[in-house]
Amino acid sequence: MHALTVQPGRHGSLNVRQLPDPSPSGQELLVRALSVGVCGTDREIVDGAYGWAPPGRDRLVLGHESLGRVEHAPPGSGFSAGDLVAGVVRRPDPVPCGACAHGEIDMCRNGRYSERGIKELDGYGAQLWCVEPEYAVKLQPHLQTVGVLMEPASVVAKAWEQVERVGGRSWFEPQRVLVTGAGPIGLLAALLGAQRGLDVHVLDRVDSGPKPLLVRGLGAAYHTGDAEKVIEEVCPDIIIEATGANALVLASLTGTASYGVVCLTGVSPAGRRIGVDAGSINREIVLQNDAVVGSVNANQHHFRQAADALAAADRNWLERLITRRVPLAHAAEAFEDQPDDVKVVIDMRD
Template sequence: MRAVTVTPGTPDSLRLVEDFPEPPTDEGSVLVEALAVGICGTDHEIIAGHYGEPTPGSDTLVLGHESLGRVIEDPTGSLNRGDLVAGIVRYPDPVPCPNCAVGEWDMCRNGLYTEHGIKGLPGFARDRWRIPPKFAVRLDPSLERVGMLLEPTSVVAKAWAHVERIGNRAEWKPQTALVTGAGPIGLLAALLATQRGLTVHVLDRATGGPKPQLVGALGATYHTGNVADLDFEPDVTLECTGAPVVVLDVLHKAAPTGIVCLTGVSSGGRMIDLDAGALNRELVLENNVVFGSVNANRLHWDMAAEALAAANSEWLEALITRRLPAASYAEAYTPAGDDIKVVLDFAR
């Protein structure tokens, strides 16, 4: 069996193992044949040695947290042979913390969770994998080519769920949404915004390539330049770049009672001038809310599956700018400047 592995903490240790062991039954009762995995910035950071934890008793980690597969067997009867599924990435900690105890492992308070392909659990970049039924999400058959987008969609589904919960603190009828960044997370955030009937604006640095067309196909408006130059104040902002200047700008740009959700992770190490007093005054006097969001629980994964099933399949497939066979793993994990989503195809 093939598996893409790294040695966490060791830069450039990526390799394709041809004789990797079959997944043991203690990983879960559902046996799945891998179809594809999506590749994202987290994978690149693990490959660079910045973080990642091996599975217990090993010094290696199988990569891949954006999964898509087909059920081979499920002796519990929860799933049928041939069902299209994706695997939930994060598992609750064994203690558990109060949030993990009620299925909100995305809000884990003690950091003892584990994550497939990232932290202590083998990933999905292997020919076959196992998973417990409650962590397997059934997908509509129409998503056979694009179902690996479920994991990033679950992240923005959670973001929108929390935005809506916060918005309902008062009478709330949002009209306008701003998404900063037109990578996979940003484009999927825009998709879910359009599905909610909002007027959607997307801001990104790219002036060419597929991004403007993808945004336009959603019925949204594409912008380049600076947040400060936009001629509207968004009711909802999803910040998906992590760029410090952009983060600061969207805080200043929010409409009264506006909500800003930060999904981009900043690298740190860059200092910018900030009038903290003026920013505080704006946020307080306009009843703004700023919050961070990462990961997702089962509720959000199910919401994401519904959102993808309702989306235009051709638009979703256009997000995938490169699709390579598993044998070309090294090329797949090498970033290219015009990438949106790269997919490693185990069915080829």
């Protein structure tokens, strides 16, 4: 089989290699890959800035946004040959910490977790892969062309769950949500907001291309321009921040209506400093009973929520979210930015 591999920590090491076909253990599923998605984490690994190879090896099979079809499933696994599946990314730490011991692997407290295609475990960027049934999630058959969105949708499903849990500390009946950033995470966050019947607003820098059309296709409002002005005009009950841009993060912290919830999902680059009035930020959050929560990764429960959200979505809208498909033989092209990229996917089929 062919696999997309990289040497973590070494820029320019990305290549497609011939590897032996995997042999599933008695309890594993054998899955033939259909596609893998490319995200910022993958780009950081390819650039040599992130990632860990499996112990004792210098190369990692890339790919944590997966979609495949089951070729073999052991009896009693709950899966059958032909099922469309995605693989969960994270695995619990071996200790385990309290969170991992309770199945909340996305909340690992000691950092000893591992992740397929990122940290110490080969990813799903191979034409065949194995996965334990408890870390596989089934998708509806009609999602074959778009089911690769499962992993980013699971991250968004967790973010929404966090918002609702935090808001549920008291009476909570939000009407408006502002999503900052119209990348895949932001657009999927807007989708799940629309599915909740909220008045959805999306703020992004670009004023042309596919992003405004995708937002309007949800019946949502698309905004560009000065972030603080947009936030003030919308006065959202919820902000889901999906850029990690320092100015947007700071504007979001005090941008909600009273008793609002801000969920930070974008990872900010380190070392970029800007001056802030910390006292005013603190005063606003305290006096308005606001809450700020960070959210990253997902567990099996969130993957199942994502599968339900994708099944309920307009498939044509989901297909438009995937703006570029690259064959495995030309996988390097998937890591080259193009102006109208939203979601780039690598086709793993021959």
